[in-house]
Amino acid sequence: MSSMQVPLLDLRRQYQSFKAELLPVLERVCESQWFILGPEVTALEAAIARYSGAAHAIGVSSGTDALLLALMGLGIGPGDAVLTSPYTFFATGGAIARVGARPLWADIEPTTFNLSVTAVARFLDEHCRLEGDALVHRASGTRVRALMPVHLYGQMVDMQPLLALATRYRLQVIEDAAQAIGAEYHGGERAGSFGDVGCFSFFPTKNLGAFGDAGLCTAQDPALAERLRVLRVHGGKPKYYHAVIGGNFRIDELQAAVLNVKLRYLEAWTEGRRRNAAAYGELFARAGLDGTVTLPVAVPGLRHIYNQFVIRVPDRDRLRQYLAENGVGTEIYYPVPLHLQACFSYLGARAGDCPESERAANETLALPIYPELEPAQLEYVVDVIHRAYA
Ligand SMILES: *Cc1c(COP(=O)(O)O)cnc(C)c1O
Numbered sequence: 001m002s003s004m005q006v007p008l009l010d011l012r013r014q015y016q017s018f019k020a021e022l023l024p025v026l027e028r029v030c031e032s033q034w035f036i037l038g039p040e041v042t043a044l045e046a047a048i049a050r051y052s053g054a055a056h057a058i059g060v061s062s063g064t065d066a067l068l069l070a071l072m073g074l075g076i077g078p079g080d081a082v083l084t085s086p087y088t089f090f091a092t093g094g095a096i097a098r099v100g101a102r103p104l105w106a107d108i109e110p111t112t113f114n115l116s117v118t119a120v121a122r123f124l125d126e127h128c129r130l131e132g133d134a135l136v137h138r139a140s141g142t143r144v145r146a147l148m149p150v151h152l153y154g155q156m157v158d159m160q161p162l163l164a165l166a167t168r169y170r171l172q173v174i175e176d177a178a179q180a181i182g183a184e185y186h187g188g189e190r191a192g193s194f195g196d197v198g199c200f201s202f203f204p205t206k207n208l209g210a211f212g213d214a215g216l217c218t219a220q221d222p223a224l225a226e227r228l229r230v231l232r233v234h235g236g237k238p239k240y241y242h243a244v245i246g247g248n249f250r251i252d253e254l255q256a257a258v259l260n261v262k263l264r265y266l267e268a269w270t271e272g273r274r275r276n277a278a279a280y281g282e283l284f285a286r287a288g289l290d291g292t293v294t295l296p297v298a299v300p301g302l303r304h305i306y307n308q309f310v311i312r313v314p315d316r317d318r319l320r321q322y323l324a325e326n327g328v329g330t331e332i333y334y335p336v337p338l339h340l341q342a343c344f345s346y347l348g349a350r351a352g353d354c355p356e357s358e359r360a361a362n363e364t365l366a367l368p369i370y371p372e373l374e375p376a377q378l379e380y381v382v383d384v385i386h387r388a389y390a
Helices: 013-031 039-050 061-072 088-098 119-126 158-168 222-232 255-263 266-286 316-325 342-347 354-365 375-388
Strands: 056-060 080-084 102-105 128-131 133-136 144-148 172-176 197-203 216-221 310-311 364-367
Touching: 013 255, 039 056, 039 197, 039 216, 039 255, 056 061, 056 197, 056 222, 061 088, 061 172, 061 197, 061 216, 061 222, 080 088, 080 119, 088 102, 088 342, 102 342, 119 158, 128 222, 144 158, 158 172, 216 222, 266 310, 266 375, 316 364, 316 375
Parallel strands: 080 102, 080 144, 144 172, 172 197
Antiparallel strands: 056 216, 128 133, 133 144, 197 216, 310 364
16 A cells, blocks of 8 residues: 555645635735725625524634623623533633633533533533522532533534523523534524524634634624624724723634635535545445444434544554554544643542543544545545554
8 A cells, every 4th residue: 555645634725726716805905905894804794694594793803702702792701600511622611711600511422522412401400400590500609601512523412402401491502613614403504593692713724714813603683793793892882982891802804805705615615525524434334444433423414514524443542643654644632621621620520520521532533534635545544544453
């Protein structure tokens, strides 16, 4: 078997496909010398709202800032708590703590790696009590205000029963849809159209990536959308008059211009990722590896957009090393679940509290899945894994 280089992600090939279209657009922005919150941002907000099936969209500086802004917009802060998954990118839990609220963790489903609705229900039942309208977390005395489901790797959380719990306990819902633009639920509804706020990231490695940092909040309620817009510019309304304290959560015109062009390609890229995932499925089965390697489970009826293609394997670190030696890039998302991060030790969680998250952190590995991969590269990845277990 000849050797080959298969990076985890290669954005240079993709760039060549839209470069000719993009450069005149960037030139137009440069000639205008209007860099912040202008026509490109307005167009992007309208396009993403339409694409995601949300009523409103507010472009922001990053996915992390989208989460922070969502929490601020819902008035969540000290004395409050937000329940989320510990098996996610750090920003999910970090944003909750940064507004002064307490992150609470419920475990994931081992098949999808997404927040388990059963675990959420059990947590609310066993660890919280209703005091009038307020749901209080017994151990800390904080008031549970919101659920923050994360549509991990590009597949949606089971939103219908989760929203039923939110209604029952009067909780807000913030979707961390950073990895899930264009992911669909059973009726074809898209990520970012379910929660009070949906948070997207346009970090370059996301399916719709900017040329730097950028993000966006979707919202359904016009008053909340307006609050997010005002908080985005330090809370000034009118300018220089501050009834509330916001921050600088603005998105650049240049980033919005890049995203407006790339958005036209997003469906085709997503289909490319889905094709590659299907091809992996066939290749792993043909290699007789389907018993050794647990492939990502695509829930029937949902549209998985495969921001990542994450397998579960025995002896993960050895396989990763072997793939690296053979030119295949991989990544571990995420080696330490949030409840076990040093910075969250003050919350008092211990190893064993979220066993499925901990097991996933030890067993999972992301393989290259980007749409420009050649069939020969997919075959090569599976061949190398076959050799690793031979
Ligand atoms: C990428 C990501 C974020 C943060 O987005 P940035 O744009 O990098 O700030 C938040 N949550 C999840 C699940 C992510 O994958």
